[in-house]
Amino acid sequence: MQTIALYNLKGGVGKTTSAVNLAYLSAESKKNTVLWDWDPQAAASWYFHVEPGRQKAIRLLSKGQPIGSIEVNSPFPRLKVIPADLSLRKVDQELAELGSARRLIRKMVAPLGEDTAYLIYDCPPTLSPVIEYLLNGVDLVLVPMIPSPLSIRAMEQVEAFFDNKKQAPKRIVGFFTQVDLRRKLHVETLKSVRKFPFPVLKTWIPIDSAAEQMGLKRAPLTSYARSGRAAEAYIKLWREVNRVLKKPVDNT
Ligand SMILES: Nc1ncnc2c1ncn2[C@@H]1O[C@H](COP(=O)(O)OP(=O)(O)OP(=O)(O)O)[C@@H](O)[C@H]1O
């Protein structure tokens, strides 16, 4: 099983849009896929029409139940969702009381490995202790960024944070989202990837109103507008992500 976290300290950059589309593309390529929504806003759960009862997410998590008992079918074959709700805002407090969040999460995830090809986390824009544990355990941290100096700064902050830690994620890789080539700043930022403190994927996702309409359709863009610009870019991105996952980890 490969585990991928969509993460950025910055909000509104396309973490959920990307998590939902990549999870869909994974399932569509006949791989059993689980999307685990870690954001109390529960937007990814909402896109997949999966909304748990009140406070359910934290109750299930804090009991450290096997993951099979909390995953829920999505409207798409081979794609399951572990939904979030507002109770997750207390996750740090709950897991701290239980001791090692890391051990608990590992125990919950282990049974998935048998029949799941990809586990995808949609993370909130925070660097709380639980999110830190999560990022340390994944095969790939994928960081969506809108091309601007602030996105670079957010990444530098994440890099600096992990630089001082004994434990760090295996691979942190960025990619650009909501790219608008009519904007000089976007064009210049795309050209400056060498200055970034981490590798940046070649594929970028253009700004596209079809992506915004995901909120109206309540479905992954790639499931209803495959020939659109952003959908095509997500298809390319998923291929590139798989190439990255096959490469040995060099942690540069
Ligand atoms: N390629 C795109 N083109 C146009 N709009 C986009 C694109 N990708 C995402 N958006 C829009 O940008 C907004 C933020 O996207 P999204 O919710 O995926 O970000 P996020 O990083 O998950 O935000 P948060 O930090 O709040 O969880 C949404 O309204 C979404 O529809």
Ligand SMILES: [Mg+2]
């Ligand atoms: Mg989000």
